[in-house]
Amino acid sequence: MKLKKSLALLLACVMAMALAACSSDSSGSNAVSGDSATGGEESKTLRIGMDTEPTSMNPVLSTSGGGAVVNNAIYGCLWDITCDGAYNYNLAESYEYTTEDNTEMVIHLRDTSWDDGTPVTADDVLFSFQYYINGANAYHVMNIDFDKSYAKDDQTVVLELTQASSTFTEDLALLQIISKDLYDEGGDDAVGLTPKCSGAYTLAQWSTGETIVLEKNTNWWNADQLTYDRIEISCVTEETTRMLEFESGEYDIVYLTGKDNIEKLNNGEVSGAHVQYGDIQCITYVSLNTIDFDTFQDINVRKAIAYGVDWQTIVESICGDGYAMATSPLFPAANWAYKDEGVYEYNLDQAKQYLADAGYGEGEFSFTMRIADEDFNAEIAEAMQACLAEVGINMEVSVGDSATVKEENRSNTIQCGISKNMGANDPAGVINARMSSAKPNLTKFGDETIQNLLDEACTSTADQATRTELFYELQDKAWDYCSTFPLYESKVTFGAVDSLADFSNAIDASSGYLHLNDLVE
């Protein structure tokens, strides 16, 4: 009896202690403090549900999408470039090339300051570019000759380039400016944990696993134009949970990738909310490795695959809202360079004829498709397999996790796979990213003519009209080469409350990240 009572008492104490330890210092419910976007008077708060948490507030070392969203808000870049090629100047007021061969650039900085009131100077800009050499985005600053580049004065940066590059201004647009003084004081940790902010917002609160709070940076040069005083970003990995939070009114904007949730919003099943699409963010392709494998050397084999798969039906039936058929073999480029090549026409008889011309009978040709278990890859591969079986081609499908397949891709051991090309406002940036030595051969063309054309397109500094012709020719040749089959265009997708104005212009076309300072009610 005594033992029973003692045990019961012990259990009750343990539960009481544990529950008491659960209470936090925040009062009340999950409701966001302050006024939300859906109705507020003096202090406007925007609540966002993202999928990945920042790994660091250091833009050089950060590896997550969530980090990019926050870093875009707290750090300023020199400028942004829109899909149509227009410049939105931020920390810089203007730039110009001062030599005919475009190897010297002078940047004129705006008179602006960090959140602590100290000025943003040319030294900060130069330091930031040098700092980026340490990180994953080093290729953006590879052309800068740091020995010859210098700060002419506090507001003027002179950059010497080892070679001209048509994508250089776009490269610089992606780089956030970091405080040199802060780095000198505390190194990577200081930049990552207690950043000095030159962007529209400052980092007011961040603990791993909790809501990130940004507050308006009153020292930002355009602070008066900001709609929101405070932004609260919650990072919830599980999309179902994120969507539930959005439906219950906990968020004003929620990042979505799931087809079901997008359809739910489009069907009006969530009152007071809608889907917000960005511009084309990336294009997904099926690619054949024509460099490391002899399998696809014969153009007839490639054509048999091109015309033996009903690409349009596959994309329409497997992908849903937010995904349109892609029609360019190269990139979701800037509007001025994108060429609509159409879709490879599904023609079973023609495909069989091409296979016969290549010297293969039914069932004699086979290859392996290696895909990552993500997006629609598995369903697309299965559908392709079925189509090619009718042509007489055996396609094995091998599925692995993303990291493993990525590593295999890097090692150029994949015969055929599904890859993505992210957008960029300058198509040469995408081509550079796709064709650089760091990229796998799966996405490259084993043809000298095309390769020369690619090199020319990437290094051309001609006017836009001339470059447009160049990119059109490139896309035509890539289309005819039949090693890259466009599947679908993806647009980054958000759920948004109806009180928010259209914010497609606030979604970065190349990365899909939100520019929080461009959000308006």
Add this chain to the structure above:
Amino acid sequence: MLRYILKRLLMMIPVLVGVVVVVFTINYFTSISPAAVICGSMATDEQIAAKEQELGLDKPYLVQIGTYFFNIITKGTLGDSYIYKTPVLDMIASRLPNTIRIGLCASVLSAMIGIPLGILAAVKQNSSLDYASTFLAILTGAIPSFCLCLLLQLLFAMKLHWFPISGVKTWQSYILPIVSVALMPVAMTMRMTRSAMLEAIRQDYVRTARAKGLPEKTVIWNHTLKNALIPIITVIGMNIGISLTGSIIVETIFNIPGLGFLMNSSISQKDFITTQGCVLVAAFIMTFMTLLTDLVYAVVDPRIKSQYTKGKKAGKKSKLIKGGDAA
């Protein structure tokens, strides 16, 4: 007894070493380089090689594992996260309290539900109560945890607005995760209690107790349950250990920044050093819980306690015998 405890604590060390070696070896021989993941898809081979050198990933297997153990013993550190660039120990320390809160409360709750159900089922064997309680317990155990979590979210958070959907902002946030974690082991606890009680209830001493005219309540609680406790404690100890190491699914769905969530995210991000640290901590918790369970046996059953102290007494006894023989 103290000697026994010390001995068991020392025995934990080879177990933990073994766990680290296994996990380290698996990580080491995977084809994916954490440096390649950190540097990103645009990194050149030279950048990746430089990062590997910086992180010490280019060194041979024995050097790497030796360095890891050396750092644990001399500096008390589990290394720095490749992704977050913060000490792994700090990351675990900031998340472990959430997991422990949920784990402890869930274990207590599952015991509070499972044990009485098991006793009821045993006492009223083959009655409708027995079948009903068995059905209820198995039902809770059969529902997959991700399903259970979503159902609880939809009903109690979305529909009824009784609790928050996710996060750990208030004490109410813990209720649904605790219930999710607690319901799974109820079936095991209930079944084990029922089985142990049935075995004990058939013993002669129970018949004797009834024959003596003791109230049924006394027979069940004082005589039967006490003697059926050992297997029940085993199951509860195991459940506590499992709950305290974090439920990956529950923490992910409810967005609880706990040990399970950290383990899951570190695996998907290929942050192997953090994965190793999490596994080591989880192994420590499990082995410690095993030790605690064994100690509770001694509290509950004097026969077991005497075995733990047997060595000392046996030594004394043999000396007495020798002394007697000598005489």
